[in-house]
Amino acid sequence: MEHGLSPSPSTQRWQRALNPAWRRVSGGCSLDRDAGALFRAACFAIDELDTGASPGLSWMSFKYRGVARRD
Numbered sequence: 001m002e003h004g005l006s007p008s009p010s011t012q013r014w015q016r017a018l019n020p021a022w023r024r025v026s027g028g029c030s031l032d033r034d035a036g037a038l039f040r041a042a043c044f045a046i047d048e049l050d051t052g053a054s055p056g057l058s059w060m061s062f063k064y065r066g067v068a069r070r071d
Helices: 009-025 035-041
Strands: 044-052 063-070
Touching (some): 035 063
C-alpha cells in the first residue's frame, strides 16, 4: 500500500504543489510518485494492482495497493 500519483491531471497539479510541504509534515511520504512505474523500473512484476481515491480527498488519498514479485 502506498500513496501515489493520481491519473487525473488536475489532481496531479495539486499533488505536486503540496508535495514539498507534505513530505516535511509526514515523515518523507510522497504524494506524487507513480508506484506502479517505480516497481516496474526496479524489475518487479506486478501480479495485482488496485488504485483509487476517497471522494473529495483525491490529492491526499490516491493509493496503490497490490502484489509485486521480483521478475
